[in-house]
Amino acid sequence: MEAMAFAPTTIPQHHRSNGLAQSYPWLTWSPAFRAFAHDLRESGQLRRRVTIGEVPRCKPYGATYRTHLRGLSGTQIKFLTAYAESVQAHDPKTKVIFFRGMLQSALSSRELRVLLSLLREAMIYVAGDEAAALYSPVTPEQRDPGFNLHADLFLTTKLWLIFDDVPGDCTGVSLLLSRKILLKSVRQIPSLPPHVAKEILHLLDRPLKSDSFNRLYGLLHGTGHRWSVDLNEHMKKHVLNIPLRVGEGYLIDDRRWLHGRTAVSRRVSKQRFHRLTFGLRGISAT
Numbered sequence: 250m251e252a253m254a255f256a257p258t259t260i261p262q263h264h265r266s267n268g269l270a271q272s273y274p275w276l277t278w279s280p281a282f283r284a285f286a287h288d289l290r291e292s293g294q295l296r297r298r299v300t301i302g303e304v305p306r307c308k309p310y311g312a313t314y315r316t317h318l319r320g321l322s323g324t325q326i327k328f329l330t331a332y333a334e335s336v337q338a339h340d341p342k343t344k345v346i347f348f349r350g351m352l353q354s355a356l357s358s359r360e361l362r363v364l365l366s367l368l369r370e371a372m373i374y375v376a377g378d379e380a381a382a383l384y385s386p387v388t389p390e391q392r393d394p395g396f397n398l399h400a401d402l403f404l405t406t407k408l409w410l411i412f413d414d415v416p417g418d419c420t421g422v423s424l425l426l427s428r429k430i431l432l433k434s435v436r437q438i439p440s441l442p443p444h445v446a447k448e449i450l451h452l453l454d455r456p457l458k459s460d461s462f463n464r465l466y467g468l469l470h471g472t473g474h475r476w477s478v479d480l481n482e483h484m485k486k487h488v489l490n491i492p493l494r495v496g497e498g499y500l501i502d503d504r505r506w507l508h509g510r511t512a513v514s515r516r517v518s519k520q521r522f523h524r525l526t527f528g529l530r531g532i533s534a535t
């Protein structure tokens with residue numbers, strides 16, 4: 250069976266008037282993947298235990314869900330590794346690739362956790378490098394003030410989120426701002442020194458030797474920087490948003506889009522979303 254990762258689908262009715270949602274493709278699980286998930290379920294593999302471990306090279310954000318490929322049949326491993334390659338071949342470049350129908354009738358939260366953990370194992374097996382993909386656990390929060398625009402700046406460049414435990418009241422809205430707009434904003438803020446603009450550009454352009462989330466976040470939002478208020482006001486004027494629901498998500502190139510979220514009306518659970526990052530190569534400057 251061919252391991253095509255995803256199948257095209259239509260934009261959900263509730264996002265039809267959202268400009269961001271209209272501008273980009275919408276995908277869902279491919280029939281081949283659904284058949285594979287069914288096969289795993291039937292053979293009891295979706296009930297397997299998933300643990301959390303740490304990839305030392307990815308510190309300080311090197312935590313990841315883990316499992317192992319043991320217990321899968323040769324055919325299942327063959328499909329999974331081909332599937333991992335097919336997922337990794339999806340390069341969104343400057344696009345946002347949206348997803349729907351990834352949970353509920355397709356899969357339970359727990360089953361998705363197992364499947365994405367297996368997918369991560371297949372990705373690192375294919376790459377021969379445990380830093381090639383991370384399935385990062387979400388940090389639960391009692392009160393959530395939202396999350397300012399940022400890039401994750403893991404060693405990997407592609408960021409795939411599938412939303413799960415999200416409130417149905419349109420809080421915790423996903424925010425996206427393109428790199429193009431960020432760089433335009435950076436150039437237009439007189440209080441932002443050229444060496445800072447250059448460092449922001451370098452962080453987004455160059456393959457990273459270590460996790461650089463903290464460095465970029467500090468430059469964009471650090472309270473000690475005189476430019477951060479101006480920069481945030483500028484970005485706020487151009488930010489795009491979409492209230493993604495359970496089973497919906499997106500895949501972006503983390504170096505080409507900043508992402509964030511508005512405040513959530515209730516506590517953020519560890520089931521809020523599933524986040525798989527992969528793709529070790531950097532991008533060329535544009």
Ligand SMILES: [Fe+2]
Nearest residue numbers: 399400401508
């Ligand atoms: Fe993030």
